[in-house]
Amino acid sequence: MTTDTAVLPTTPSTKPSGFRQRGRLAQLGADSAYNLLRFPIAIAAFVAVVTGLSVGAGLLVIWVGVAVLSVALLVMRGFAMLERAMIPAVLGYDVPQAVYRQPEGSRLRRMLTPLRDPQTWLDSLHGFVAFPFAILGFVVTVTWWSVTIGGLTYGAYDWALPDPGTDPDNTDLFELLGFQSTPTLRITAYALVGLLFAITLPFVVRGTALLQAQIARGLLTSRATAQAEIGRLAGSRDAAVAAEAEQLRRLERDIHDGPQQRLVRLQMDLARAQRQMERDPEAARTTLGDAAGLARETLEELRALSRGIAPPVLADRGLAAALAAISARSPVPVELDVEGLPTERLAPVTENTAYFVVSEALANAAKHSDATTVRVSVARYGGLLRVEVEDDGSGGAVLAPGHGLAGLSDRLRAVDGALTVDSPRGGPTRLIAEVPCA
Incomplete structure (x- = not known):
């Protein structure tokens, strides 16, 4: 079994780290x-x-x-x-x-x-x-x-x-x-x-x-505690910078490989249609029809990219609706459980982080796991929002620098959250993220 942990208390606790209960x-x-x-x-x-x-x-x-x-x-x-x-x-x-x-x-x-x-x-x-x-x-x-x-x-x-x-x-x-x-x-x-x-x-x-x-x-120990807190904040800041840089690189790569190439082709099609307009109006209409279809595809891809950053439904209707929308679009069937979410809205940073975790986990399951079902559970326990994503795929996911989950871990560290990955060879893969609600 492969279990990777990134600064995670598996159950919410208000006791100090390393607390030992005696009789x-x-x-x-x-x-x-x-x-x-x-x-x-x-x-x-x-x-x-x-x-x-x-x-x-x-x-x-x-x-x-x-x-x-x-x-x-x-x-x-x-x-x-x-x-x-x-x-x-x-x-x-x-x-x-x-x-x-x-x-x-x-x-x-x-x-x-x-x-x-x-x-x-x-x-x-x-x-x-x-x-x-x-x-x-x-x-x-x-x-x-x-x-x-x-x-x-x-x-x-x-x-x-x-x-x-x-x-x-x-x-x-x-x-x-x-x-x-x-x-x-x-x-x-x-x-x-x-x-x-x-x-x-x-x-x-x-x-x-x-x-x-x-x-x-x-x-x-007061000075040592202050120094440790400064170190923790510095680590969170570095994690936030790394996560943001990784997100920007991914966005740039996705735009370059997708919409940018389509826009270049759209420009060429429009130029060809302009040249065909005088000598072959029928061919020009066909080219314009292809260009219109290409524009629709480009718009859909840009919308998909924007949903990965900050979907409007998350800001308008909350985390439960946003997770339902992303689960409906997933190529792998998703069993979604959001009964544990509170009725009131959570802090925007908490909702955005939880949405990002689920979005990345579903994308990884669709690309790498060969899973047939993904179970997503989101619930609040005290001051923590616990997000659990489990698939029945082939397993083998690791939480290590250079792997896809490293950016997810940095994203959680930036908000004082934590991530655990349990993914033995042969599956299943289970991701548990805990995000502070405040």
Whole structure:
């Protein structure tokens, strides 16, 4: 089986890329471990950043401070890398790795590289900001776990503790509150307190872990996220340019091979008819009749080309009517299902892209697949329009540079869409395109 994918989530999802769902106990363990490990790491990072920046700033007058500051920033980079490796366990998805400025130039310029890198200063700021939250997370985690375990298991060791009723120097919480302390009262009350803490334990630990992880994500991955978004937009722009260039080349080739040749012949026929008008009127009428037929054929071909670009029915009556029209003209019988389309009109770019996908898929099926039936399904799922085209042809279609489907993939990438091609040898061929509705 040949399956080619171009940046496709096969089902609509609002979760971040790479999202991993854990069970409640597994997530509680990950959050607790994160809160406990963050405390000693935060202490070390705080000491390193305060010491390094203070000593470096104090020694700047003799230039030794520059080297000290560079080393301190590199140390904080190490702590930041460790933090980036830890937070996916809490967030449930991978975070982008920061891109640091690479050393270049003379030895002095290479030594100054960390000082000129904004991300290293954000790493150092995280060492300051995260410290109090690490203390909070550690204290809350230890307290909630201790009270939960101690309260739920109090009945197992109450007998080993001194009895407040027989020892006047030993008082417990209930006697301080003015109640008569008994083993039954203590065990029941502490068990209820432990149960309460056990119920709230996952939410409290999760909240403190998420607080720390989100602070880390904001400071340690925000620039990387922005750079990744810039790269994605640049890729979409390049894909749009490539798709537009390919469409223009195809249009130019189709016009040159079709209407242009017919117009040249039409011009020659009219010139011949003009010459025949004096000496052979009957032949001139025949030539003019042929020219009129040729003009009709040229007009039909130009209309067909215009329908491939932006058919009027799409703008006037919507996507469902346009797909019905193109399906009726297909040389291969088409089973069209548009029941999943919303009643309201979609954005023009969404409708145009979906129409282009179906048009290209039907053209490819007619030219290359030897198919006898094509099934087209278009439906909206949340914020995505899903277009599925399947034929019973010979298969073997691939999504690779240089092949016909590459332009289709570029067209979808230009609107943040995606394409999957499943086409084993012998068929069938299945194309799935997903286009954002907004």
